[in-house]
Amino acid sequence: MSRLKHFSRAGELDAWLTGLSSTATARQLNRRDRTRLDDDLRLLHSSGMLEGAPGDDRLRPRLTFPDTRGRTADGAPSEHLEFRELERQREMRRHMAEPQEEENVPRSPVPVNPEPGIRSEQDKQVTAALPHHQDWIMSRHRLRATFDSVAACYQEARPDYPAELYSDLLAITGVTPPARLLEVGCGPGKATLPLARMGFPITAIELGAALAAEARHRLAEFADVSVIMSSFEDWEPPTGVRYDLAYAATAWKWLDPEVKYAKAAKLLTPGGHLAVWNADHAMPAGFDPFFTEIQNVYEEIGEAHDGPWPPPPPEDRLDPIPAEFDASGDFMVIGTRLYVWALRYTADEYIALLDTFSGHIAMEPAKSQHLYQEIRRRLAARPDGRLTRHWSVALTIGRRL
Numbered sequence: 001m002s003r004l005k006h007f008s009r010a011g012e013l014d015a016w017l018t019g020l021s022s023t024a025t026a027r028q029l030n031r032r033d034r035t036r037l038d039d040d041l042r043l044l045h046s047s048g049m050l051e052g053a054p055g056d057d058r059l060r061p062r063l064t065f066p067d068t069r070g071r072t073a074d075g076a077p078s079e080h081l082e083f084r085e086l087e088r089q090r091e092m093r094r095h096m097a098e099p100q101e102e103e104n105v106p107r108s109p110v111p112v113n114p115e116p117g118i119r120s121e122q123d124k125q126v127t128a129a130l131p132h133h134q135d136w137i138m139s140r141h142r143l144r145a146t147f148d149s150v151a152a153c154y155q156e157a158r159p160d161y162p163a164e165l166y167s168d169l170l171a172i173t174g175v176t177p178p179a180r181l182l183e184v185g186c187g188p189g190k191a192t193l194p195l196a197r198m199g200f201p202i203t204a205i206e207l208g209a210a211l212a213a214e215a216r217h218r219l220a221e222f223a224d225v226s227v228i229m230s231s232f233e234d235w236e237p238p239t240g241v242r243y244d245l246a247y248a249a250t251a252w253k254w255l256d257p258e259v260k261y262a263k264a265a266k267l268l269t270p271g272g273h274l275a276v277w278n279a280d281h282a283m284p285a286g287f288d289p290f291f292t293e294i295q296n297v298y299e300e301i302g303e304a305h306d307g308p309w310p311p312p313p314p315e316d317r318l319d320p321i322p323a324e325f326d327a328s329g330d331f332m333v334i335g336t337r338l339y340v341w342a343l344r345y346t347a348d349e350y351i352a353l354l355d356t357f358s359g360h361i362a363m364e365p366a367k368s369q370h371l372y373q374e375i376r377r378r379l380a381a382r383p384d385g386r387l388t389r390h391w392s393v394a395l396t397i398g399r400r401l
Contacts, residue, residue, distance in 0.1 A: 148208030148209065148210045150361060151188060151210035151213070151214045152210070152214070153352060153355065153356065154190075154214070155188040155190060155214065155218070156352075157349075157352045157355070158353070161191060161194075161339075162339045162341060162393065163194075164339060165277065165337070165339055165393060165395055166198075168337050169247070169395070169397065172334060173273040173275070173397060175200075175244050175245050177199035177200050177201075178200070178201055178224075179200065179244035180200075180201055180241075180242070180243045180244050180245075181195060181200045181244070181245050181247065182202070182203050182243040182245070182247070183204040183205065183246075183247055184247070184248040184251055184252065184260075184264075185205065185250075185251025185252070185254065186206045186211075186227065186249075186251075187206065187211050187214075187215065188211055188214035188218060189214070189215040189218045190249060191247070192215060192218075192219060193218060196219055196222040196224075196225045201225065202222075203226055203237070203243070204225065204226065204227045204228065205228050205230055205231075205232050206228070207232075208229075232255055237267060242268060242272070243269065243272060244268070244273070245268075246264045246273070247275040247276070247277075249277055249278075250279050253278065261324070261325070261328035261330050261331065262328070264330070265330035268400045269400075272399075273398065273399055274325075274331055274397070275395065275396070275397045276321050276395075276396050277394060277395040278321075278394060279393050280392050281389065281390070281391070281392075282313070282314040282390040282391055282392035283312075283313060283390065284313045284314060284315075284390055287310070287390055290388075291387075291389075292309070294375065294378065295309060297370070297371055297374045298371070301370060301371060303367065314338060314340050314390075315338065317392075319336070319394040319396065325396060331398030331399065331401060332399050333396060334397055334399050335395075335397040336395060336396050336397070338394050338395075339395070340390060341390070342388050342391070344386045345386060345388075346379070346385055346386055347375055347379040347380070347385065350375060350389070351375060351376075354372075
């Protein structure tokens with residue numbers, strides 16, 4: 001599907017809409033491209049370039065377009081909302097809203113502003129013109145809530161993080177018990193348990209009721225660990241309480257990008273630290289050919305990998321988080337680490353893992369049934385009936401400014 005272009009006149013936009021209708025694009029798109037098209041139309045509508053309601057087949061271009069200063073114009077493109085900038089913002093939101101673990105393989109890195117922390121007047125005007133913040137929150141709330149439905153199997157299906165990660169975390173930050181820790185999005189306690197066993201008092205925030213209950217059950221023996229059911233965006237600590245280290249394990253990407261860094265900084269002591277890491281599917285040299293073979297099935301069901309295949313190996317993938325730390329203006333990166341390891345899975349074990357990914361949880365039953373049948377069939381043809389999946393974790397640690 002073509003990318004959103006810069007429309008400077010109503011005629012250009014009308015031709016684009018006509019092309020969509022004449023080719024029946026909306027009926028032929030897979031789920032991912034359908035989402036992109038809906039996002040494009042919402043952007044065009046919210047900026048005043050379309051008349052009619054979003055989702056209405058009768059959407060049509062306005063005769064004149066509003067410019068970034070609130071006037072109308074039908075002349076030079078420089079007077080109009082810059083849709084190249086809208087596309088950049090949409091692409092950044094898409095990468096944040098569709099995390100790497102949601103699909104069957106990792107996505108390309110999120111684009112990063114080449115001048116972190118600097119916003120031009122055009123940036124501010126375009127941001128003010130679009131209700132993208134509300135759109136982002138709506139889509140995030142739907143997807144991030146899916147994990148609660150698999151609370152009972154999440155802990156066993158997901159891999160443990162490498163022991164070296166915790167060693168590096170403590171060595172780089174210098175925190176030792178009884179320093180106060182704040183975990184954002186603890187799930188069933190995957191990254192809470194190792195630090196609780198070291199004697200840290202931890203406040204763990206979890207959005208899902210079932211996941212929070214699982215975490216409380218697994219952490220019941222630790223009197224200094226509390227699990228609070230809330231979104232991080234809405235939660236506030238007791239008056240005067242601040243933390244020495246805040247961390248998020250495969251959860252940070254789900255949070256509102258306009259809130260999370262500033263709020264984390266506010267909750268930390270002076271000189272406190274923020275650590276973020278995420279577990280992703282890695283494709284190092286010599287990765288299991290099963291994943292190339294199974295791509296044909298994902299394509300059949302309309303869930304093809306978004307980007308070139310195979311993806312770059314983990315050491316060549318650009319992690320966007322350090323740049324986000326710098327751009328926030330609240331943190332200075334003091335350390336990054338990359339961990340790569342491999343695990344073996346039977347068909348049942350691998351399907352149980354897939355069932356904890358938001359994209360597979362939300363997948364239509366007919367699609368997932370076909371996919372899982374193919375996974376079982378292909379692994380049954382192997383002598384040991386197993387596949388090798390590589391994992392990578394990129395750790396970023398920053399100090400509060």
